[in-house]
Amino acid sequence: MPAEIPGYYFDATSNRYFKIQPNHIAPVGANYSRQAVNAQKAIEETQRLEEASKLSEQAATVSRSRLLQNPLFSFDRRLGNVRARPSSIVSDYYAASLRGANALGEFPPWDVIPGSDLTGQVGYKFAIAPECGALLAPFAFTPSQRPHDTPGFMILALPRRGRPLRGHGSYLDSKYWPVCTREDSCGHLFDFDKSSVVYPARNVDCIVPAGPGFVLWTHRNPGSEQSYLTKAAFTANQDRYRTRPELPAVTYQIPRRILDLATSPSRTMAAIATSEGVSIIPDFCNGHDGDMFKTHIQGEQMVVGFKDERVIMSGTRSGKLMLCDTRSLDASSVTFRIQHSSAISGLAMLPDGNRVLVNGLSDMRIYDLRFAPSPSPLSRGAASTTTTTHPLSRKAKYRRHNYEHTKPTLTFNVPQLRRxxxxxxxxxxxxxxxxxxxxxxxxxxxxxxxxxxxxxxxxxxxxxxxxxxxxxxxxxxxxxxxxxxxxxxxxxxxxxxxxxxxxxxxxxxxxxxxxxxxxxxxxxxxxxxxxxxxxxxxxx
Structure with a gap:
């Protein structure tokens, strides 16, 4: 085992020590920056713990004797061989049989503007229209002959590869599609040749489908905190022969950055999360341009979602999960329901409507709203001992984790390298x-x-x-x-x-x-x- 020298990292492959460089001095991709060294140490420690856990489990596991010819259910359960649920078998088989491939294939030169040969890349976010399976995503286009020029940005609708849906020229429920032959089930998923331009937009932060034939997204100008919420119509390939009046795009100007965007299950209501709270647009359905209302959820909200048609849920950096009933205008319509153990970055409701899946930056848990009590505040001494913050942020010591963590019904096994x-x-x-x-x-x-x-x-x-x-x-x-x-x-x-x-x-x-x-x-x-x-x- 090589000796640990402060400020130096021992590389076993080259059998020598290297000086650790600060992150702001080390070049991009340096193997011996402080960040790269810490990541490598975390990988080695995780590998060591996994190997030790595997050996310990093999040594402690009791195997069934071959002399037992008849199944002993009670003894079988004591050995840990619990009968698996059918849903668990499906999940295991699905994860084990996954195979990956490019969904877009080679990006062909696309003559969007006459006389210009453009190539492009997809943005950070995308959405899938549930009615027709079309891809809705922002793209950045650059001239092939001048790759260093400022790219152009626009949102495209790429149709799903294969035959159109049943009832050509009309939208149907998603349970009736896709209808495709065996030839349609292989090959690239989306076609660029049949794509259509939805709207020019850059720096798209969020994008979601907003009803049949409509898409909703947020974008902003570079270096500006002012955001724009836009709803526009799109046409997939199978709907090009459908007679539909061209509807103008509707844009809302927000004086702050939109952090998250969600629509209700029926997609008739939209909710946005900003640094000042949550706002909703109640009648954001086909043919209506509703007004925006601010809810009683105050403060910075990083994530927003819908529990059902009328109840909104949002999450904060401090792990607070808030619920708001949009049918009431009183401040009592907002309740602090769950205190998660880390910053919330994702929310999802389970099918029963009672359990909520909370995704944090470092962990994942499922809470049952029927049995989870409202979070109770900690004493000042307990809050200070259970919180680890920067020494300069004294106020954050009592602001972040000053509530007891809600007891979950299920905690996911998230290793350190999976955070x-x-x-x-x-x-x-x-x-x-x-x-x-x-x-x-x-x-x-x-x-x-x-x-x-x-x-x-x-x-x-x-x-x-x-x-x-x-x-x-x-x-x-x-x-x-x-x-x-x-x-x-x-x-x-x-x-x-x-x-x-x-x-x-x-x-x-x-x-x-x-x-x-x-x-x-x-x-x-x-x-x-x-x-x-x-x-x-x-x-x-």
């Missing part, structure tokens, strides 16, 4: 599969996406959990866009990657995972259909 550590990373929950998809990063090179079971709270084994991406995953969606199991769509490094069960039928043509490619390798791999994670050895 999000920052806002703006992908998070999605699917009630049908009962799985949670959550992105994480260590700010250096360990950018991953994990799939958890919402039944057991355990990290499911599968190729997606072992895969490393070249950049943080900023958006995640679990949607049914093919005639089969649901797909996991991820936005990372200017691309959208699709992970679906059992692949897409052309894995023999795939060689490497797009997220693992470097810039030079990626330029040489243009034209490849997509990726196959099975060719990549699992990495720690």
């Amino acid at each position: 999000q550590n920052q806002y703006g990373l992908g998070f999605a929950y699917d009630p049908e599969l009962n799985v949670v998809v959550r992105a994480s990063t260590d700010f250096v090179s360990n950018h991953r996406v994990g799939v958890w079971s919402a039944t057991s709270g355990q990290l499911l084994k599968g190729p997606l959990n072992e895969h490393k991406f070249a950049a943080p995953v900023t958006c995640a969606e679990i949607v049914r866009v093919r005639d089969g199991p649901k797909s996991i769509l991820l936005a990372t490094d200017g691309e959208i990657v699709e992970w679906c069960a059992q692949g897409r039928g052309f894995e023999h043509e795939q060689e490497v995972v797009s997220g693992c490619l470097g810039p030079d390798e990626r330029s040489r791999s243009v034209g490849r259909p997509s990726i196959a994670p099975r060719a990549i050895a699992p990495q720690p």
Whole structure:
């Protein structure tokens, strides 16, 4: 074991010491900056603990004797061999059979403006229209001959590859689609050739579908805290022959930055979270341009969502979960319901309507609103001993964790290397599969996406959990866009990657995972259909 020298890091591969550099001095990608060294130490410590835990579990596990011919249910339960639920079996099989591929394929030169040859990259966020499966995402376009010019920004609607929906020219419920042949179930998911321009916008922070044929997003100008909330109509490929009057876009000007955006289950109401609270637009449905109202939820709200049609929930940096009934105008309509153990970065309601999934920057938990009591305040001494803050922020010591943490019904197993550590990373929950998809990063090179079971709270084994991406995953969606199991769509490094069960039928043509490619390798791999994670050895 090499000696620990303060200020130096021992690299076992080169068998020498290197001086640790401060983060603000070390160049980009330096292996011996303070941040890179701390990340590497965390990886080594996690590997050591996992190996020790595995050996300890193998030594302590009691195996059944071969002499037992008849099943002994009570003894079998004492050994820990509890009968698995059907939902758990489905989740395990789904996570183990995931395969990844590029959803967009090669970006072709697109003559958006006559006489200009443009290429582009997808933005940080995207949305899927549930009625037709179209991709709604911001793109940055740059002239191919002048790659250093200022790019142009616009939101595109890319139709789903395959045949149109039933009842050509009309929107139907999502349970009736997709209707596709076997040829449609393989290949790239979205086509650029049949895309349409929705609206020019840059710096898109949030984007969600807002009813059949409409999309809602927030954007802002560079260097400005003023945001714009815009609703516009879009036309997917299968609706181009549909006669529909062109509706003008509706834009709301907000004097502060919008941190999150959500719509109600029926998509007739919109809610935005800002640094000053939560505001709603009650009649934001097709053909109506409702007024914006401010709720009684005050202070900075990082996340907003809907518990049901009329009840809003929001989360803060200090871990507070607030509920607000929009049918009442009194201050009593707002209640402080849950105190989470870390900053809240995602919210999702479970199908029963009583349990809420809270995603924090360092952990995930499920709370049952029927049995969880209202958080009680801690004493000043207890609050100061349970809070770790910067020495200069004395006020934050009593402001952040001065309430007792609410007791959860389920705590997810989130290792140290799976923590999000920052806002703006992908998070999605699917009630049908009962799985949670959550992105994480260590700010250096360990950018991953994990799939958890919402039944057991355990990290499911599968190729997606072992895969490393070249950049943080900023958006995640679990949607049914093919005639089969649901797909996991991820936005990372200017691309959208699709992970679906059992692949897409052309894995023999795939060689490497797009997220693992470097810039030079990626330029040489243009034209490849997509990726196959099975060719990549699992990495720690």
